Amino acid sequence: MKRSTPMDRNIGAKVQYYRNQLNLTQKELAARLQVNGCDLSEVMVAQIEIGYRAVSVFEIDKLAEVLHVDYNALFAQD
Template sequence: MRLRKQALGTRNLVGARVEIARKKLGMKQKELLAQLQVNGVDMNASGLSKLEGQIRSVTDFELVALAKILGVSVDWLLGRSE
């Protein structure tokens, strides 16, 4: 498992929670990317890594797909609920 080289960014609120939920499910980034593709979201490995590192913004389509795939609410991803 690689460790993050850069400090977390400030471009989104959801990245850290996406990583938490993904790891809780035992899902690798590659698996999440495949599920995003199935749900109509075109993202590459670099984009997901940047999203999780809060270096890249997230679109509303991506946010909804991530919540669905990870089995969490959009509010949870945004940090508005526990």
């Protein structure tokens, strides 16, 4: 069985969806992440959303916390 990666699971598209649901810009999301101990810049958030940058488990956890969604909502397979 092939193990899926965060890229296969479209985490970036999910981050963008939930960010838009909260009416946050990428810059605002990055600022909230930084306040919560996750040092992602606006550029890094953009790269995650377009699938250009991989996301660590720690970053997924912090994204879920800041976006007010369950961890599984970001990591669930489509």
